[in-house]
Amino acid sequence: MQKLRALLLISPLLAFILITFIAPIADMLFRSVENKIVEETLPHTVALIDSGGDIETVVPGEKVFSALYVDMFVAAEKKEHTRLGTRLNYEESGISSLFRKSGRRVDRLDVEVYREQFENIDPSWGEIATWQSLADNSDASDMLPRAMWAYNAWRDYLIADGDNPDEEELEDFIYVALYDDLIALEDASEAGDLIQRSANAVPDFETVNFKEAFIGFDKDWGAEDVWKTIRTYSPPYTEGYFLNAIDLQKEFEGYSVRPENERIYGVLFMRTLFMSLVITGCAILLGYPIAWLMSNRPMREANLLMIMVLLPFWTSLLVRTSAWKVMLQQQGVINDTLVWLNIVDEAGRLVLINNQFGTIVAMTHILLPFMVLPLYSVMRTIPETYTRAAKSLGATNWTAFWRVYFPLSVPGIGAGSILVFILSIGYYITPEIVGGTTGTFISNRIAYHISSSLNWGLAAALGTILLAVVLLLYWVYDRIVGIDNVKLGG
Amino acid sequence: MVDTAEGHAFVEFDRVQKSYDGETLVVKDLNLSMPKGEFLTMLGPSGSGKTTCLMMLAGFETATHGDIRLDGQGINNIPPHKRGIGMVFQNYALFPHMTVNENLAFPLEIRKMGKAEREEKVKRALEMVQMGAFGARRIAQLSGGQQQRIALARALVFDPSLVLMDEPLGALDKQLREHMQFEIKRIADDLDITVVYVTHDQTEALTMSDRVAVFDDGRIQQLAPPDQLYEEPENSFVAQFIGENNTLEGVVEEIRNDQALVRLDGGGLIDTTPVNVSKVGERTKVSIRPERVEFGRDRLGEDAHTLNAEVLEFIYMGDIFRTRLRVAGNDDFIVKTRNAVNQVRFEPGQQIEIGWLAQDCRALDA
Numbered sequence: 007m008q009k010l011r012a013l014l015l016i017s018p019l020l021a022f023i024l025i026t027f028i029a030p031i032a033d034m035l036f037r038s039v040e041n042k043i044v045e046e047t048l049p050h051t052v053a054l055i056d057s058g059g060d061i062e063t064v065v066p067g068e069k070v071f072s073a074l075y076v077d078m079f080v081a082a083e084k085k086e087h088t089r090l091g092t093r094l095n096y097e098e099s100g101i102s103s104l105f106r107k108s109g110r111r112v113d114r115l116d117v118e119v120y121r122e123q124f125e126n127i128d129p130s131w132g133e134i135a136t137w138q139s140l141a142d143n144s145d146a147s148d149m150l151p152r153a154m155w156a157y158n159a160w161r162d163y164l165i166a167d168g169d170n171p172d173e174e175e176l177e178d179f180i181y182v183a184l185y186d187d188l189i190a191l192e193d194a195s196e197a198g199d200l201i202q203r204s205a206n207a208v209p210d211f212e213t214v215n216f217k218e219a220f221i222g223f224d225k226d227w228g229a230e231d232v233w234k235t236i237r238t239y240s241p242p243y244t245e246g247y248f249l250n251a252i253d254l255q256k257e258f259e260g261y262s263v264r265p266e267n268e269r270i271y272g273v274l275f276m277r278t279l280f281m282s283l284v285i286t287g288c289a290i291l292l293g294y295p296i297a298w299l300m301s302n303r304p305m306r307e308a309n310l311l312m313i314m315v316l317l318p319f320w321t322s323l324l325v326r327t328s329a330w331k332v333m334l335q336q337q338g339v340i341n342d343t344l345v346w347l348n349i350v351d352e353a354g355r356l357v358l359i360n361n362q363f364g365t366i367v368a369m370t371h372i373l374l375p376f377m378v379l380p381l382y383s384v385m386r387t388i389p390e391t392y393t394r395a396a397k398s399l400g401a402t403n404w405t406a407f408w409r410v411y412f413p414l415s416v417p418g419i420g421a422g423s424i425l426v427f428i429l430s431i432g433y434y435i436t437p438e439i440v441g442g443t444t445g446t447f448i449s450n451r452i453a454y455h456i457s458s459s460l461n462w463g464l465a466a467a468l469g470t471i472l473l474a475v476v477l478l479l480y481w482v483y484d485r486i487v488g489i490d491n492v493k494l495g496g
Numbered sequence: 497m498v499d500t501a502e503g504h505a506f507v508e509f510d511r512v513q514k515s516y517d518g519e520t521l522v523v524k525d526l527n528l529s530m531p532k533g534e535f536l537t538m539l540g541p542s543g544s545g546k547t548t549c550l551m552m553l554a555g556f557e558t559a560t561h562g563d564i565r566l567d568g569q570g571i572n573n574i575p576p577h578k579r580g581i582g583m584v585f586q587n588y589a590l591f592p593h594m595t596v597n598e599n600l601a602f603p604l605e606i607r608k609m610g611k612a613e614r615e616e617k618v619k620r621a622l623e624m625v626q627m628g629a630f631g632a633r634r635i636a637q638l639s640g641g642q643q644q645r646i647a648l649a650r651a652l653v654f655d656p657s658l659v660l661m662d663e664p665l666g667a668l669d670k671q672l673r674e675h676m677q678f679e680i681k682r683i684a685d686d687l688d689i690t691v692v693y694v695t696h697d698q699t700e701a702l703t704m705s706d707r708v709a710v711f712d713d714g715r716i717q718q719l720a721p722p723d724q725l726y727e728e729p730e731n732s733f734v735a736q737f738i739g740e741n742n743t744l745e746g747v748v749e750e751i752r753n754d755q756a757l758v759r760l761d762g763g764g765l766i767d768t769t770p771v772n773v774s775k776v777g778e779r780t781k782v783s784i785r786p787e788r789v790e791f792g793r794d795r796l797g798e799d800a801h802t803l804n805a806e807v808l809e810f811i812y813m814g815d816i817f818r819t820r821l822r823v824a825g826n827d828d829f830i831v832k833t834r835n836a837v838n839q840v841r842f843e844p845g846q847q848i849e850i851g852w853l854a855q856d857c858r859a860l861d862a
């Protein structure tokens with residue numbers, strides 16, 4: 007009961023964390039492997055490929071193309087083919103336009119022959135009522151899965167468009183699906199009269215060669231590369247994003263390393279780690295003396311210092327970063343001063359920004375409070391008597407500091423370092439503004455994939471790896487330093 | 497052993513003043529000289545400047561005015577780490593990131609002592625405080641009393657000739673404190689070191705010290721051996737501060753030989769020893785210890801003055817009886833009597849006559 011009440015008390019916070027933190031992360035983790043779009047957009051094509059039908063060659067045969075026609079027709083009507091094209095384009099460039107083009111062309115492909123031949127067997131094939139009764143009959147649906155799927159899809163997109171399917175003419179592609187079903191049907195003896203007659207007749211049908219038709223749309227449909235890509239990415243879950251995120255690629259034949267000029271993420275991860283370490287180091291070097299002064303000077307001076315440390319918190323991040331741009335650019339304050347002092351000449355103005363140096367300087371400045379505050383709160387709790395005791399035992403100021411004060415302040419360094427490192431490893435705005443091309447972080451790349459290339463799967467995989475790296479480092483840190491030794495205060 | 501003659505002083509404060517803020521003097525005029533080997537206690541109420549004096553001696557605060565000399569040498573400009581003074585802090589200040597052994601070896605390492613010698617000394621210091629088995633422990637794994645011993649050992653391990661202790665027993669319970677008082681005293685005597693000890697526990701001061709300096713308001717009110725301090729307080733502050741004390745106020749009526757006759761405000765005449773009074777008509781506070789009050793005329797002189805008193809309360813305390821009386825308008829006059837055979841036990845409401853020897857009753861400043 008007591009527990010329940012306690013739980014009730016924290017439930018708003020719990021819900022908040024769940025919704026704003028856990029759920030997005032879980033979603034991100036999921037997106038990094040999720041790949042249902044291929045299966046959902048081209049269900050029959052994928053089913054045929056997966057069942058091993060007709061895939062001795064990489065480019066499949068007539069049957070698969072026939073299924074592809076039906077899938078593509080529905081996708082094009084629902085305008086989903088371009089999404090799939092975009093998705094597959096991440097893996098093989100050119101597929102996007104291939105899909106867009108084919109989507110337009112399937113609509114225009116003339117497949118009326120199927121419909122005519124079915125209506126010749128029995129005119130009732132042309133009536134909605136016949137189809138609806140088949141759709142309502144589960145045995146028939148089992149026997150004619152594709153035709154029923156095509157019929158329902160047809161109804162769905164009509165309704166989505168605001169039309170009433172009962173008043174419309176059946177679309178030709180449905181008959182293609184019907185034909186495919188009947189051809190594949192092994193035993194029609196159980197079925198009704200209409201289906202039995204039709205099944206007996208279809209082998210003699212005049213057909214459209216879809217393979218030729220598709221290759222006619224675009225000769226890429228006959229290329230192995232396109233089919234390799236589709237077949238590699240047909241499963242609903244894929245490790246492909248993760249492989250991409252570490253400069254590998256998943257190919258039809260197996261994994262392989264990306265060509266030299268396409269490898270960027272390894273470098274970017276290393277750079278992010280390295281620069282975060284440098285920033286953390288700089289923050290320690292700059293923050294330690296400040297924190298020391300703050301905890302060892304009289305209250306008034308300490309407060310003044312505290313305000314100076316906190317001041318950056320009170321100004322907008324963007325303003326601070328832009329200020330660094332003003333300071334560091336080639337026509338900026340620092341270069342002007344150097345030129346004025348004749349330390350560098352006009353031509354030799356230093357490049358201080360839009361590179362790693364700029365990012366390190368600006369980020370060290372911005373993250374400094376996160377180092378100073380934990381350091382200060384730990385140092386404040388180190389009584390002066392320790393240093394005094396050391397001195398009374400004969401230690402010089404330096405020895406007293408190094409042997410007694412410093413070891414006691416290490417937990418503060420630890421806490422500050424974790425904060426600064428983890429913050430900087432995922433930092434985005436500052437490197438974006440002052441980082442140029444050589445000073446950007448992995449997060450900038452993630453942002454690019456989220457907002458520009460829209461490759462969310464890859465962005466999620468990169469984010470997941472980043473999260474894993476941070477957790478790993480945290481674990482290593484716990485092993486070496488011990489998380490118990492990290493104090494944020496008291 | 498006590499020898500304060502000039503030239504033999506080991507520690508010397510010479511007209512020392514100290515102000516933290518440049519306005520109020522925390523230490524007003526400190527003159528003190530200590531011979532080698534003395535155990536001197538600074539006793540006084542909170543805020544009276546004891547720690548400040550100790551810190552000036554240790555070198556953590558500088559005197560605003562005056563000189564501090566150690567072994568004849570001025571140390572005003574010598575930094576703390578070169579003074580070679582051992583120090584036990586109130587909160588022990590043992591380094592929490594080191595083991596007991598490392599704490600003790602610290603001053604020796606700094607003095608660049610060899611490993612073997614260092615270990616030997618650490619071991620001996622630990623044995624001295626009966627903590628031989630605790631060398632490998634971390635500080636947090638020790639009890640308060642154990643930490644106290646380690647702090648003591650650490651202050652002594654590098655053989656300083658002067659050791660300062662700032663309320664080293666303040667955090668211990670009564671029993672342990674009494675035990676440690678004895679230990680500290682024993683070790684100090686064994687090693688023949690000079691100790692400046694700060695406390696505000698007067699029993700501690702009286703039992704341990706060769707001499708006690710009573711501090712108040714930034715000045716030494718009296719500097720004397722414990723017995724003298726108790727029996728012959730030089731002013732009413734010391735009389736009040738040390739031990740239990742009855743105070744009666746009045747005016748000097750007559751001074752003759754080495755006695756003064758005082759007329760009390762509440763009525764009655766008493767015989768006193770003049771300490772801070774010299775003129776007839778001067779106001780005075782008369783101080784008499786509870787155990788020096790007599791009830792029968794037999795132990796007093798023929799012509800001794802006595803006072804009438806009413807018993808208000810009788811408390812049986814085992815070894816002693818404690819009786820509260822109303823004397824000359826003072827309701828808080830305490831008398832202590834030994835629980836001996838035939839000792840009278842008073843009843844509340846009883847009217848009695850009390851008196852005392854003039855030498856036990858001191859007429860002090862008002």
Ligand SMILES: Nc1ncnc2c1ncn2[C@@H]1O[C@H](COP(=O)(O)OP(=O)(O)OP(=O)(O)O)[C@@H](O)[C@H]1O
Pocket residue numbers: 516517522540541542543544545546547548549696
């Ligand atoms: N660092 C300081 N800055 C300013 N004033 C101080 C400082 N240290 C002590 N004082 C003041 O000096 C006076 C004497 O302090 P001190 O610590 O010497 O007293 P103490 O006799 O040791 O008292 P206690 O028995 O409480 O330890 C006090 O009024 C205190 O407020």
Ligand SMILES: [Mg+2]
Pocket residue numbers: 546547548662
């Ligand atoms: Mg003190």
